[in-house]
Amino acid sequence: MQLKNENILIVDDDIHILELLQRHLQSWNYHTYKAISVKEAVQILRDTKIHLLITDLKMPEIDGTELIKFVSEHYPHLPKLVITGYPSVQDSLAAIKAGVVGYLTKPFTKVELKTAIDTSLKNTDSNTETKELGKQEKEKSYGDIIGVSDKLKDVIQIIERVKDNKATIFIRGESGTGKELVARAIHYQGRFSRAPFIAVNCGGIPENLLEAELFGYTKGAFTGAEKDRNGFFQAANGGTIFLDEIGNASKGVQSRLLRVLQEKEVVKLGAQKAEKIDVRVIAATNSNLKEMIKKDTFREDLYYRLTVVEINVAPLRERKEDIPLLTEKFLFKYGVEYKDRFIKITQDAADILQRYDWPGNIRELENIIQRAVIMCDRIVEVDHLPETLKHTITFPKEALLSLQEVEIRHIRKVLRAVDNNKTKAAEILGIDRKTIRQKLSN
Template identity: 80%
Template structure:
């Protein structure tokens, strides 16, 4: 079997070196991506499937060693090749410890580069030629999913089973747990990764427009429909559509979705003729669809069609061992974006982050780190964290209290965490705004 030519990312602040490397690599028919800074390289890594990283070490602002560290932790299977004009024993040892396959000193010949290239790509080619093992080697990162807890590993094991087929998948979890990241991992880690991936937040589109946005419409189908227009389903044809907050869809839209799942076809608004589509549907919600079925606001037959495979994402408070890895990811992300350097955090501040229960989950953690990076110089300490993180509930774990007392204290805690934003607090608590108002009055 002939392997595809790899995507190679080259990173160097010297444009002449970039062009030289590009010419050599393209002459061997490799696909080349170029970056003149670590910041640009990180952006490419997030958006593109890269098979080999070639980077300089000495660069202004953030140097190549920080990029190597980032790649080692977040893309552990990606081979790394260092090309530098300032060789040193210390740098060589540090690079090798970080998993660098080879180390080239400038100036180098084309033959030397080819030799280093073959050596760097050999492990990935050997891996591709061998049959996949049933046991998945999960080392901190899987696509954009970060974590090595048992709960995250279980999620990844399910993704490995479903990524190469188009079975309908239902993802459930609290707001901010990363449901869209799981959907993207299912799509981009599988064999359909080159097909479209379309994410639709059903809760963000007005109910009267959702049907037209999903299925498309014909000219004159309703007021304002001045041309024929394709919907999200047509845009995702051949790939994956991710329907977030599916519980917000009206019964009319649910009926149309059922037809899509049963017949593999859609009908545009205002049309009579059906169009066949080949698509994988992934749906998600932070609500309880079973309760909605009882209240007759969600179709039971659609529920069973959507839940061929169910994936449940645990809240962050149930997998606190992942906090360190997540914090490191956000430190690098926002350190490069705002400070052009890798930001560190004190042990005392990290202890507070691990102690907190994160009602807003990963989204709240990212927000806290983003703010702390902006407020600090080079190191985040306790003073840079929000005040509400520094306090725990007023009762101990061994103290037995009435449920209403615990509920009251927790609601007050969430309100403090959201600066008394009742809409946001209700979203975190998984209740509506009216319910939280009633509980506050009580």
Template identity: 75%
Template sequence: MQLQKENILIVDDDVNILELLQRHLQSWNYHIYKAVSVKEAVTILRDTNIDLLITDLKMPEIDGLELIKFVSEHYPTLPKLVVTGYPSAQDSLTSIKSRVVAYLTKPFTKDELKVAINKSLLISKTKYQKKVKLLKKVNDTYGEIIGSSEKINDVVQIIERVKNNKATIFIKGESGTGKELVARAIHYQGKFARAPFVAVNCGGIPENLLESELFGYLKGSFTGAETNRDGFFQAANGGTIFLDEIGNASLAVQSRLLRVLQEKEVVKVGASKAESIDVRIIAATNSNLRDMIQKQTFREDLFYRLTVVEIHVPPLRERKEDIPLLVDKFLLKYGVEYKERFVKVTTEAMEILNRYDWPGNIRELENVIQRAVIMCENIIEIEHLPEHIKYTLDFSSEKLLSLKEIEKQYIQKVLRATGNNKTKAAEILKIDRKTIRQKLSE
């Protein structure tokens, strides 16, 4: 008995090429997904765990290079194999920069295709195994959730309780705290992990399109509806749909969502007949839905349907003991992404990272570490941190200090932030070097 191999997505506007590739790949027992356009490919990538992308470059509307760039940004570990009938030096260069691991020119033989696929998958597995080995250095992980603080442990305990049932879950928290990571952990750590997980940003889809995107539509139901199309709910059938920024949904969409929760069925736009659906709904927002209920912009009955189980994801300022673990995670991530550029953080720089309040939460911390990895040579020092973080002071301590002590601490912090550069420190403090020397001697 042959075991099913990896999932491979092939993208080409030439149906004959798609069929040829499909025959070859199926003869080697791969599981095949096909797309005739970049838009269709992106939909498949979002709904399916793909192990290898094979794509043409020259396609109408959006070309294959745009797909490659999209995959490099959103699925950095996914190997990419380019198959094209119109090779060019520029395309090759762009492909290499986007970490394409193999490049085939049409016409090609079956053996050439097999070699290219084996090479692509082997490189991917080697990188993955290396990454897994490195990730073992980062302790206290639950799926993609990293932390050992009491507040993050509370979140993990709730996930453990709900992961194996399909109760509706509401996740609340500030922007950048990792609400989608919590939703993914609920899905992928439980017994429904092999079913689809579909994430929908309700704030990222225009209001007039959200309804048809969620529930699907029939041909002719509105201008531009040229075919029947399933929505995100149908794509998530049997699994989990994550509705991020649910507060952005219109009252009309809210009404339809209420029906899904009450009747376990959806009605496509333009249809009269309902379709049964088996989907776990996880909703999230950084808005205050209770305030929206008072303003009559969010349905109270929907709110109570959504909040069967509530999970509060704490802001980073309330779990600062997790910052070193998160920093390790991002150093590893960008060390791998930027070709083995593994760097360290000085004690002084880490102290500043620990003291900052992170209004943008984990997303802001990741951006800061990514920038620092790019800017430094081998070690992240204070000078590689953004200005607004370097010069942030924390006066929230309950201990009351004299003005002289506060002045002393501030001068010391500015000197640390400037790498003990007294000239630069004097400019920031609006005093001269002589005054700094005098105060240091005091």
């Protein structure tokens, strides 16, 4: 008998009940997913298209009621069927209010379960709202990248073009913008996703060790090299190596890296023979490499080898429409980790997050949400946010002018008012014509 198209998620902290439900569902040829906790269930919901949720109510840590509320908010068209061994009028009313379509009390018969499932799934195949919701959810994320801004969509479009080849890619962006997430998306969304992905922070490894860590070494190559050892490039063979903060690499490392890119081979420290490798190189930095080239601290030929394809990751202040989704992600992550519950945020607190300019970008936002979750009970309020956020005034770009720029604008404004008569303008401004010329020529 052919498997049905529906995916059914069953959630219960009783392993025996899970196995019983799975056996029944498999006998009716449904695809089944099991979760022994709400945490596991939410992860499955985020990664898999589910057509029916079957959940117990009484569970340790986060209970089934919280799961139903979460699903009602984030997947409102997903049918929910409750199975419980501790029925109560209060639980029943709360479940019905949250949109539960079925409510079974343990013990139940196989026939009762089948009837409840059939009723819950009735007409879901033709439910265009459910399909549209799935499309909308997919559009909000790409791998671990979350957002809906046009600047983020531009990044995703480039990723789609490069993910299935091994062209060298260079990612620009301020610290904390998510450059490593972009690199991981390139790797894991493409056809090389089963191959290794090795991330290397070039700024976090001492300069005298970076060469050995990247390219490996032979026994006796230097003091302490007691045996042959492969480097990160050998470990990434067949896959992707991500070189973060490449601007921190010494000239010696740069020379060796240039050879890797040109010859597709690596020579271990202390070795004479080169080893062929097949590795996609993705590099990133928040440094200005062109300025470093002028100062002769970064090789120009390596720069052009690295920048075959360039991806610019915009700072968070330029894609503020992504803040609500990122906030929701971190509230869920740290709410479950620290509080064993789903944490919400008040509108006033969310508005403050939206107004702030985020010099530390996504990393700063995550840090602040993490702290706020620790400090709150169930809801993040304004008082749980740092004072620096609450008292920050965001000036429009045109207001951030130097004194000299303000002065020049005022002079030009006066000149326009007197039809460019410099003598009259000088009288009004209390300066001479020569001063006007000097200031406008600077």
